[in-house]
Amino acid sequence: MGAVKPKFLDDLSPxxxxxxxxxxxxxxxxxxxxxxxxxxxxxxRKVFALEDDIRVIAQVDTLAGLHGAIQRFPTDIVLLEGxxxxxxxxxxxxxxxxxxxxxxxVQSALADESNTVELYRRGVRGIIxxxxxxxxxxxxxxxxxxxxxxxxxxxxNWVIEAYRSQATALTSPRSQPRLSPKExxxxxxxxxxxxxxxxxxQLGTTEQVIKNYLRKVYDKLGVSxxxxxxxxxxxxxxxxxxxxxxxxxxxxxxxxxxxS
Numbered sequence: 001m002g003a004v005k006p007k008f009l010d011d012l013s014p015x016x017x018x019x020x021x022x023x024x025x026x027x028x029x030x031x032x033x034x035x036x037x038x039x040x041x042x043x044x045r046k047v048f049a050l051e052d053d054i055r056v057i058a059q060v061d062t063l064a065g066l067h068g069a070i071q072r073f074p075t076d077i078v079l080l081e082g083x084x085x086x087x088x089x090x091x092x093x094x095x096x097x098x099x100x101x102x103x104x105x106v107q108s109a110l111a112d113e114s115n116t117v118e119l120y121r122r123g124v125r126g127i128i129x130x131x132x133x134x135x136x137x138x139x140x141x142x143x144x145x146x147x148x149x150x151x152x153x154x155x156x157n158w159v160i161e162a163y164r165s166q167a168t169a170l171t172s173p174r175s176q177p178r179l180s181p182k183e184x185x186x187x188x189x190x191x192x193x194x195x196x197x198x199x200x201x202q203l204g205t206t207e208q209v210i211k212n213y214l215r216k217v218y219d220k221l222g223v224s225x226x227x228x229x230x231x232x233x234x235x236x237x238x239x240x241x242x243x244x245x246x247x248x249x250x251x252x253x254x255x256x257x258x259x260s
Contacts, residue, residue, distance in 0.1 A: 028055040029145045030074060034066040035059075035081040035107070040130070044079060047134045054141060063091060070099045076145055082108040082115075092122040103144050107132075116155050117162040126150030177220040186213050190226055191233050 031048065033041045033056055041059045048054045058069040063084050069075065078095065085091040085106075096102055105126040106119055116127055125144045128137065140150045151159070179187070182203075189199040196210045203210070214226075223229050232238065 028053050029141060030055055030057045030076045031141065032057060032066065032069045032073075032075050032078045033059045034061075034063070034069075034078055034084060036061050036084060037081070040081070040107075044137070047137060048141075051138055054138065063088075066095070067098060070095065070102060075099060075102060077103050077105060077141060079105050079107065079141075082106050092119065092124055096123050105140065105144060105150070111154065113158045117158050120149075120151070120155070120159055121162075127155065179217070179220065183213055183217050183220075186210060187217060187229065187233065187238065190214075191230055 031054060033044055035041045035044075038061075041061075045056050045059070048056050057073050057075065060066045060069050066078065066080070066084070070078065092104060095104060103125045104123065105128060106124050107128055107130050108115070109130050111129070119127055126140055126149065128140055128150065132140070144150055185203060186199055189202060194202070196207045196214075200207045200210050214229075217229065218224060221229065221232050223232050
């Protein structure tokens with residue numbers, strides 16, 4: 001008896017885009033191809049058609065279509081074009097939330113350190129180049145289906161360095177954002193209880209300039225007003241560091257009203 005011809009998105013009407021292959025081997029690795037370019041979907045489909053243990057169950061060209069496919073059919077692996085999730089922050093976690101057993105491989109045109117680290121951090125099991133050879137593509141799929149992570153040496157170094165930097169930041173909670181001399185001078189005045197008008201006079205500028213600087217300081221330090229700024233300085237001993245830099249004796253911060 002001849003093998004049943006698989007159905008693919010290209011062969012089907014829009015209403016039957018995810019029709020399963022009757023009589024297919026349920027033990028095979030079930031893959032959804034998510035790629036905006038038909039030439040890549042066709043190429044990958046032909047590569048996997050030669051393998052007895054890998055079966056393409058659906059092809060989609062949008063992220064919305066991918067959501068529909070993994071909801072409709074049990075899927076082991078998604079081979080996902082990186083461009084489909086460009087500019088998103090929760091696409092990978094959302095896919096895993098919808099199908100917890102799902103393993104995701106991202107195809108990326110360019111290797112980018114920050115993007116690579118973020119993808120692995122969010123749950124991607126492998127990142128491969130668009131130019132990957134057919135034999136490596138099949139090997140990657142099999143290893144990830146078996147529970148392994150596919151990661152090259154460069155990506156390993158990037159991920160290790162990212163976690164090392166994160167650990168350093170966690171063990172150094174008092175590391176301060178970079179503040180300019182003018183910002184530090186304004187912070188010193190704030191901790192002395194001075195109002196914007198007084199600070200402007202002391203520094204030889206205008207109240208509006210002081211307000212502009214304060215907004216930048218608030219953003220850098222993650223505070224919302226003068227009171228939080230003074231509390232931040234007290235907690236992080238910032239006033240003592242400023243005084244030491246200026247060669248003066250530190251004074252305890254004055255807790256001002258939130259408004260100037």
